[in-house]
Structures are given as C-alpha cells and as structure tokens.
Amino acid sequence: MDIYNYSPVPKDVNIDRYYESTILPLLQPGKEGDLCNWLKSIGLLATEVKCPNADCNNVNLTWCKARVVDKYNWSCPLCKKKLPIRYKSFLADFKCDLPSVIKEPPFLDEIGRAGATGLATIIWNLSLDGTDKVLATDVLQKLINAPQDASQPKFDAILTETYCLTETIAAGFAQKFDCPLINYQPGPMTANIAYMVGNPYNPGYMPDYKMPFTSNMNLWQR
Numbered sequence: 001m002d003i004y005n006y007s008p009v010p011k012d013v014n015i016d017r018y019y020e021s022t023i024l025p026l027l028q029p030g031k032e033g034d035l036c037n038w039l040k041s042i043g044l045l046a047t048e049v050k051c052p053n054a055d056c057n058n059v060n061l062t063w064c065k066a067r068v069v070d071k072y073n074w075s076c077p078l079c080k081k082k083l084p085i086r087y088k089s090f091l092a093d094f095k096c097d098l099p100s101v102i103k104e105p106p107f108l109d110e111i112g113r114a115g116a117t118g119l120a121t122i123i124w125n126l127s128l129d130g131t132d133k134v135l136a137t138d139v140l141q142k143l144i145n146a147p148q149d150a151s152q153p154k155f156d157a158i159l160t161e162t163y164c165l166t167e168t169i170a171a172g173f174a175q176k177f178d179c180p181l182i183n184y185q186p187g188p189m190t191a192n193i194a195y196m197v198g199n200p201y202n203p204g205y206m207p208d209y210k211m212p213f214t215s216n217m218n219l220w221q222r
C-alpha cells in the first residue's frame with residue numbers, strides 16, 4: 001500500500017473541507033444512524049457479522065434500531081441474538097460514544113491556529129514533558145543507574161526518533177553503552193533535522209511542514 005496516498009475517503013470525493021462538509025454534520029445529535037452508516041462505508045464498523053450461535057449456521061446478522069447509545073445493534077433473524085454495532089470492528093474497545101471518537105481533538109485546532117513558531121513551541125513543550133515522563137520510567141531508570149562496567153547491559157545499537165533536539169538523551173545512552181546511535185525521522189524532514197542527520201536539504205522546492213506554503217512558492221517564500 002502506498003501510505004502517502006492512502007485515505008479512507010473515496011477517490012471521487014472532494015476532500016477540500018471534507019471534515020466540515022461531510023463529517024461534522026454526522027456528529028450532531030439525531031444523526032447517529034447516518035454516522036454508523038458512514039463508519040461502515042469507510043470500514044470502521046464491520047460490514048458483515050455472522051451469528052455466533054452454532055444453531056444459526058453462520059447466518060448474517062442485520063442492523064436493527066435499538067435504545068442504546070449507538071442507536072443500532074446487530075440482530076440475528078433466527079435466534080434474535082443482539083450484539084453491539086461495534087462488534088468485531090476497530091471501534092469495539094472504545095468506551096465513549098461514536099461522535100466523540102471521530103471529533104477533531106481540540107489540540108489539532110490549537111495547532112492549526114498556532115502558526116510556525118507557535119507550533120514549534122507546542123512541539124518543544126510536548127517533547128520536554130514526554131521526555132521527563134519517559135526518563136522516569138522503571139525501564140530507563142534501570143539503564144541510567146546501571147553500573148558502567150563489564151556487567152552492564154550490551155546493545156548492538158540504539159534507535160531513536162529525531163524530534164526537537166531531545167534525541168540528545170539517546171546520544172547519552174549510546175555513549176554510556178558504547179554502541180552506534182541510529183536517528184530516524186518518520187515525519188517530514190525539516191531543516192534542523194536534515195542538519196542533524198547530515199542530509200542535504202533544499203527549502204527551494206520543499207517547504208517546512210510548519211509553514212503555510214506548498215511546493216509552488218514564489219521567490220520570497222522560497
């Protein structure tokens with residue numbers, strides 16, 4: 001699968017403002033049935049469920065209206081067994097109502113309005129907070145406090161994600177355990193990360209993802 005082109009939205013649908021035009025109306029009270037149908041159409045709810053009752057010979061369950069939070073159940077036409085509409089689906093273990101699962105999290109809106117420096121600040125603060133939490137875990141505390149002698153754990157290499165300069169902590173581990181450090185960057189390449197990992201970087205045709213530009217930039221934007 002080409003992950004860069006993968007989208008649950010059908011190819012012939014205009015994705016421009018898809019969230020506002022298509023998804024948001026489905027999250028309103030009274031639209032639970034339509035929301036279920038949309039989740040089914042994009043594969044987040046099962047499209048087919050067989051009755052688990054052996055006497056029913058794998059008959060397909062059908063949707064029926066129900067007085068439950070999702071407004072629908074799967075129902076067996078033979079034994080009348082009812083199962084939640086999320087049964088055997090990606091959403092089976094979610095505890096909240098379906099609109100809350102789909103709703104755009106507030107931090108995305110915050111990021112959208114933050115601008116380039118604001119976004120960098122948000123990521124920086126997230127990194128500091130996350131790093132403190134990771135370093136405080138028992139696993140890393142054990143490694144930090146391991147004596148630097150022949151009894152210390154051996155590693156072939158340390159892999160770390162390059163984000164916001166906090167990967168220098170992994171560099172400390174590589175030094176302590178005397179092994180190579182492998183930095184990877186799963187997100188878009190930025191100038192500082194390209195510099196850090198020794199990659200060439202050409203802002204002339206590839207804008208930093210924090211900037212509101214496309215590859216079609218004028219001279220000043222470049």
Ligand SMILES: [Zn+2]
Pocket residue numbers: 051052053056076077078079080081
């Ligand atoms: Zn049945």
